[in-house]
Amino acid sequence: MSALAGIDQALWDIKGKALGVPVYELLGGKVRDRIRVYSWIGGDRPGETAAQAKERAALGFTAIKMNASEELQFVDTFDKVDRVLANVAAIREVVGPHFGVGVDFHGRVHKPMAKVLFNELEPYRPMFVEEPVLSEHADSLKEFAGLANIPIALGERLCSRWDFKKILAEGYVDIIQPDPSHAGGITETRKIAHMAEAYDVALALHCPLGPIALAVNLQLDAGCYNAFIQEQSLGIHYNQGNDLLDYVMNPEVFDYSDGYVKIPSGPGLGIEVNEEYVKERAAVGHRWRNPIWRHADGSFAEW
Ligand SMILES: [Mg+2]
Numbered sequence: 001m002s003a004l005a006g007i008d009q010a011l012w013d014i015k016g017k018a019l020g021v022p023v024y025e026l027l028g029g030k031v032r033d034r035i036r037v038y039s040w041i042g043g044d045r046p047g048e049t050a051a052q053a054k055e056r057a058a059l060g061f062t063a064i065k066m067n068a069s070e071e072l073q074f075v076d077t078f079d080k081v082d083r084v085l086a087n088v089a090a091i092r093e094v095v096g097p098h099f100g101v102g103v104d105f106h107g108r109v110h111k112p113m114a115k116v117l118f119n120e121l122e123p124y125r126p127m128f129v130e131e132p133v134l135s136e137h138a139d140s141l142k143e144f145a146g147l148a149n150i151p152i153a154l155g156e157r158l159c160s161r162w163d164f165k166k167i168l169a170e171g172y173v174d175i176i177q178p179d180p181s182h183a184g185g186i187t188e189t190r191k192i193a194h195m196a197e198a199y200d201v202a203l204a205l206h207c208p209l210g211p212i213a214l215a216v217n218l219q220l221d222a223g224c225y226n227a228f229i230q231e232q233s234l235g236i237h238y239n240q241g242n243d244l245l246d247y248v249m250n251p252e253v254f255d256y257s258d259g260y261v262k263i264p265s266g267p268g269l270g271i272e273v274n275e276e277y278v279k280e281r282a283a284v285g286h287r288w289r290n291p292i293w294r295h296a297d298g299s300f301a302e303w
Pocket of ligand 1: 104130131156
């Protein structure tokens with residue numbers, strides 16, 4: 001579905017450019033001029049997260065997302081739980097009570113500890129908890145429903161409308177997060193988003209990727225009424241030596257202000273890729289891999 005997404009996105013860009021209109025016009029027009037964005041701060045290693053949140057707030061962002069925890073065993077000790085809470089409390093202290101704080105369990109947390117953390121996080125009023133359990137365990141989400149009033153977000157690992165169908169019908173997810181670069185592109189993701197609207201479920205597209213992905217996401221946000229916030233990777237903690245805007249000739253199309261980014265209105269996806277720079281970087285290549293984490297007993301820990 002990722003390969004299909006690439007082709008789908010290219011075709012929408014080509015058609016929009018051929019007709020001289022942004023993709024959202026081909027999809028029926030836009031329902032918003034801009035969309036709220038959140039900025040990633042690490043959270044992998046607690047300690048620096050409060051300072052990072054403060055920095056993002058100073059840049060104008062009104063929301064951040066963080067990883068909840070470090071390595072966490074199926075059943076772990078409560079000092080780890082306390083560290084997660086201290087971390088979120090420190091962030092709340094610097095950004096105040098009304099700043100959006102998304103907390104991503106990131107597949108690191110298994111159900112026994114997820115229930116504990118989910119419940120304990122409620123007083124800090126998270127904007128959402130993301131993947132309290134992995135999508136494969138979505139059947140256990142009903143166990144979270146009575147624990148705390150925190151919106152549950154999920155969906156970055158689901159790749160088609162049929163993957164989302166059961167999740168939406170079950171009714172325990174509040175926010176879906178399909179990734180238009182992995183869920184079949186603009187065509188499939190739009191169908192998923194509109195399905196969710198019928199269940200009163202919000203849309204927060206997954207986008208920790210590059211400028212083409214962000215441009216695609218913004219074209220979808222333009223026309224999907226249930227979109228309320230957009231992930232984006234400007235300054236993301238794992239981009240070292242490269243950043244989102246390096247690869248486009250017209251980085252000014254990503255117009256950030258007051259915690260929002262404007263919907264680009266140029267033809268197609270609204271961006272011009274810097275192909276020379278892409279070739280240059282492709283010649284260098286990369287071999288990005290997840291860090292390998294281990295539990296204290298030597299077993300594999302999900303990053
Ligand atoms: Mg995530």
